[in-house]
Amino acid sequence: MGIYTLSLKNLRRNRLRNLSTVLRISLGVIILLILVSSGLGISSFLEKSGPSSGKIGVQSSTTADNQSNLVSSAVNYINSFLGSSITENQFFSRLEGLLVNLVYLLDGLASVALLIGVLGIMNTMGFNLSERRREIGLLKCMGFTKREIFISCTLESGLLGFIGSIVGVIMGTLGIWLISVFFAPDLFNVLPLWLFVGTIAITTLLSLILGLYPAWFTSQIRVEEALLCDY
Amino acid sequence: MITESILAFNQVSKVYHRKNAEVTALKDLSFSLPPDSSTLVTGPSGAGKTSLIYLAGLIKTPSSGKICIKGVPTSDLDDSERSLMIRNEIGFIFRRANLLPYLNILENVMLPMSSPDEGKAGKLLEKAHVDKWDRFPSDMSPEEVQKVTLARSLVNDPAIVLADEPTAELDREATANFLELLGKIDATLLLTSSQSSLHNFFDKSYMLEYGVLRSYP
Numbered sequence: 001m002g003i004y005t006l007s008l009k010n011l012r013r014n015r016l017r018n019l020s021t022v023l024r025i026s027l028g029v030i031i032l033l034i035l036v037s038s039g040l041g042i043s044s045f046l047e048k049s050g051p052s053s054g055k056i057g058v059q060s061s062t063t064a065d066n067q068s069n070l071v072s073s074a075v076n077y078i079n080s081f082l083g084s085s086i087t088e089n090q091f092f093s094r095l096e097g098l099l100v101n102l103v104y105l106l107d108g109l110a111s112v113a114l115l116i117g118v119l120g121i122m123n124t125m126g127f128n129l130s131e132r133r134r135e136i137g138l139l140k141c142m143g144f145t146k147r148e149i150f151i152s153c154t155l156e157s158g159l160l161g162f163i164g165s166i167v168g169v170i171m172g173t174l175g176i177w178l179i180s181v182f183f184a185p186d187l188f189n190v191l192p193l194w195l196f197v198g199t200i201a202i203t204t205l206l207s208l209i210l211g212l213y214p215a216w217f218t219s220q221i222r223v224e225e226a227l228l229c230d231y
Numbered sequence: 232m233i234t235e236s237i238l239a240f241n242q243v244s245k246v247y248h249r250k251n252a253e254v255t256a257l258k259d260l261s262f263s264l265p266p267d268s269s270t271l272v273t274g275p276s277g278a279g280k281t282s283l284i285y286l287a288g289l290i291k292t293p294s295s296g297k298i299c300i301k302g303v304p305t306s307d308l309d310d311s312e313r314s315l316m317i318r319n320e321i322g323f324i325f326r327r328a329n330l331l332p333y334l335n336i337l338e339n340v341m342l343p344m345s346s347p348d349e350g351k352a353g354k355l356l357e358k359a360h361v362d363k364w365d366r367f368p369s370d371m372s373p374e375e376v377q378k379v380t381l382a383r384s385l386v387n388d389p390a391i392v393l394a395d396e397p398t399a400e401l402d403r404e405a406t407a408n409f410l411e412l413l414g415k416i417d418a419t420l421l422l423t424s425s426q427s428s429l430h431n432f433f434d435k436s437y438m439l440e441y442g443v444l445r446s447y448p
Contacts, residue, residue: 142323143321
């Protein structure tokens, strides 16, 4: 039996723990997708409004007049409240800067959310593999090399990450679609395909990387010690 | 002499270094097992039986002396060569928990195979009188577990099967059935047990006491 099959079969066990890991990763992916799509929505809004030339959000015809009045009142309110004397153009450029920073902030939060979700994989793999010491000993007694055991365990964590990212992308896409239906009609259209593919690829890669240490540690177990274990 | 035997120990000793003491588990062991022979090593608990199996199975290295399998000195092997030799030439049967719990009977038997061959695994299971191959180890009796382990140990046509107290958890009838099966295998057999009454089933018997091997009776 190949080591790849062995990795797949290993996912049959500790189902509750593996499921909780998959859900944690999925949650991270969902938060990532929603935050990144919000950021992309803001970026798209800024791009449509043109470069920072004081025209942000300003459109033609009667709505433009209404918005112009609204902006004038907002600027007057800010000046009277802060005792400042900013012009409408300065107001627009600061607002644009604020939105750009917000995009960075959302991206940063998204990365942290994903990282927290994926970090659980190290914990799960540590537990999964520590329960399997005797079996690792048996595998070595069947001629499995350290390298094969290392690859099998690493693949297992990669598979958990891959499944978690797929579930997360499906749920996240559904969430974004719902947001776009009820709150931001154009949001769904600005999302590029690379966001979904990239999320799956990065999550799987991160899971593989985080699974390296538990896998290496497991592959180094000495057979005689492993066979003394009751589990 | 060494090249004609499947397994040869030449002045092999094993010393364990504990905190403040040295414990000699095996002392200057010399013996050889001819092809297709069956050998029993008996001895009380702590006599060094498991150390002997681990040394013969390349799991441990001797403190001194030389071990050869099919004429190849095992001390010269690197990690990957050792793994390859274990896979191709050695089959293991331990006292308990020999099977992987998340694989069914057939998958457990095919586990050591480089390219899975259900036909061959099935034939070995039939010879071992095991049926319903989709069962998992948790649904099997200790006797069936040992029979499946025997089938697995033979799946790569090894030169030698090493069994470390495989009958320790079996009753008398199951022990007799299992030893009968072991007597039919096409490989050299080295079995350890604390039950000296088993010697009738073997070509040669040894007694291991305080790390020293003596012919039995």
